[in-house]
Amino acid sequence: SQKIEQNSEALNIQEGKTATLTCNYTNYSPAYLQWYRQDPGRGPVFLLLIRENEKEKRKERLKVTFDTTLKQSLFHITASQPADSATYLCALGGDNQGGKLIFGQGTELSVKP
């Protein structure tokens, strides 16, 4: 069955450093991969989408890579700030999936000042 795994442990980093989060998947060939931010008690907020034919995508301090051979995506936050502390979710989707997304369990990021 389809499986998505993100860093199971919470990630604690110092302000100003780069945070790198991992999303691995098996038994699936997604057409695209998305990253979301979720704060406690709130719904996820869309950050970035990267398609299967794209290697890298950037948006301000965020960078996402997508390696369909390794079946892995890396999500980087550069110059991290305490305000970046949240849970980050990766989600996979396919063009023939009717818009359905499969979510990973999320990685909790804590940026210390």
Add this chain to the structure above:
Amino acid sequence: GAVVSQHPSRVICKSGTSVKIECRSLDFQATTMFWYRQFPKQSLMLMATSNEGSKATYEQGVEKDKFLINHASLTLSTLTVTSAHPEDSSFYICSASQGDGYTFGSGTRLTVV
């Protein structure tokens, strides 16, 4: 940007009663909306896909008679948890597609006592 409004944000109900959760797209039309539930520290699990003007499509293992979905207009989908029990206590979130990503509601924390 696209906004999805979800109400109520919190609800406490007695076991055996029914609860209705509303999800509205405020500035766009959503022919399809998705309903998820999320347990603490776990991933979002898709419950059903709500299609305007037609029956919802439920994921395997989700009881359609217990989780009634109505999508009567292009801007409103409702989820009714019927005869709620304590095990239905969870965080319910709706979403709709807008552009590259999906816009999520702020979620509804349901507690059944």
